[in-house]
Amino acid sequence: MVRVVMIDDEILALNLLENLIKTIHGIEIVGKFTSFDAAIADLNELKPDLLFLDIEMPGENGIRAAERMTTIDENVDIVFVTAYDQYALEAFGVHAVDYLLKPVTKEKLEKSVAKILKRRNISAPNNEQHDRFLKAQFLGNFILYDKHHMPIKWRTKKVKELCAYLLYHHMESVHKEQILEDLWPTHSVEKSKNLLHTTMYQLRKVFKTEGIEDAIQYIDERYKINLEITSDLLNVTNILQLSDYTEEHVNKLLAIYKDDYLVQDDYMWATSHRFSVRKKIISLLEDSAKQASFIASKQIILERLIELEPMEESYRQQLIKHLIEEGKYSDARNAYQAFKQLLWEDLEQAPHEETNKLIQTYL
Structure with missing residues (x-):
């Protein structure tokens, strides 16, 4: 688990970043501050692995503050989060791992975290429960992330679509005739059956490459995907199902919902x-x-x-x-x-x- 401290003088920006970070597996937020001095005072006690810092804040410049923090803990990783791009060269001069421009997107944040996990040689625990637990993005375009938080590559667009389709139905089995109708509506029955067989074979190979056996079940001419999935869509759905939501829930929704469901894949x-x-x-x-x-x-x-x-x-x-x-x-x-x-x-x-x-x- 990577321990994270966030520093930004804007409360709303701090909350939005916090909500994004909370959607990423393997990250634990141990502190958030609106001033550098307050963060530095607690640095030894919190023992963070990673700092997310704003640069332009009242008083001290973020790059100078990062220099002070790395003298306290030379092993801490730094990611600057700012609205200004002119500090990039100077930021990497203090050995920053990454430099993210506001507004931070979930995709950019996940790539940044994946880079840090790789630097620290941190990987997911090797057990059956966690092996079957993957993360997906459905808002905008479909991306399925592997155990190392990296996007899975697809052999064909149809393999990707079939995976997205089965995950959409992941709580239920889908008859193969329904799949044929939804994914190959213009093909003949014989042609679409051959395409389904080939595409399903390629999808099973993807999961086997990830060390996941029997990811897809086939019983009584029905297919069902057998994975535990967390996703941006699930996080949105959980908020929408609340009978009593707070301003924090709304801010989280705004942070997650950057585009419509699978709109880019169409x-x-x-x-x-x-x-x-x-x-x-x-x-x-x-x-x-x-x-x-x-x-x-x-x-x-x-x-x-x-x-x-x-x-x-x-x-x-x-x-x-x-x-x-x-x-x-x-x-x-x-x-x-x-x-x-x-x-x-x-x-x-x-x-x-x-x-x-x-x-x-x-x-």
């Missing part, structure tokens, strides 16, 4: 589930935007809703109103002008009078 069989998940997320974010106790995250929530539904004027109105209430008049004007331009360019329409009245005093 599998036809995934379309219905993609729209279903998207609809539930929009509903949760709409409800969250109305929560008075979620004021710290309201702007980010509304901006995400606008990304999902750019033509929904009510979201624009709520954002403009919130920015005005927060005294961010320039941001409110910019939000209004951006929407006005979008409406004219795409539809040759103007904002509703209600929207115009919201911003009229500040134009």
Whole structure:
């Protein structure tokens, strides 16, 4: 288990990074700080293996702080997380393992952690339970990670699709006729059966290469995948199923949900589930935007809703109103002008009078 300490003066950025890190197997967060001095004071007690540091913070520069920390523990690994790219050369001068630009994506973070695990010669425990436990990404495009947190390579696109399909149905067995219809709808029955047989053989080989025997069961003409999987989709689903969620849950959802379910792979069989998940997320974010106790995250929530539904004027109105209430008049004007331009360019329409009245005093 890699022990992690995070340092960033922005609470929201710290929380978003924490939520991303929590989705990665083999990582334990042992401390988070908003100042370098506080982190340095606790460094000996926490004994971290890895530090995630912001660079531009009030007072001391992050690179200078990293130098101080490595004098306390020369074996600690450093990853800088910053909005500025001009410090990269200087950062690697203090032997940083990686340099991540905000906003940090889950994919970049996982690659960074995989690099550190490899440096430290850390691998997954060799036991049957853990061998069958893999991690998958379904949001955006499908990626299946091996025990070392590295993406599995596929012999063909269809092998990859079949794996994604079986994992989508992983709690149930699927009749082979249904698979043929969903994955090879335009082929003849004989041709599609041959393709299924070949593709399934290649998929079984992938799992055997990973040391996983009998990953796919075949009983009564039905296939079922026999793996324990954790995934970004599962994390999202768990939040959506909560009857009572907190602002922290919403921030975690925002950190994870960067794209729609398998939208980049564009599998036809995934379309219905993609729209279903998207609809539930929009509903949760709409409800969250109305929560008075979620004021710290309201702007980010509304901006995400606008990304999902750019033509929904009510979201624009709520954002403009919130920015005005927060005294961010320039941001409110910019939000209004951006929407006005979008409406004219795409539809040759103007904002509703209600929207115009919201911003009229500040134009």
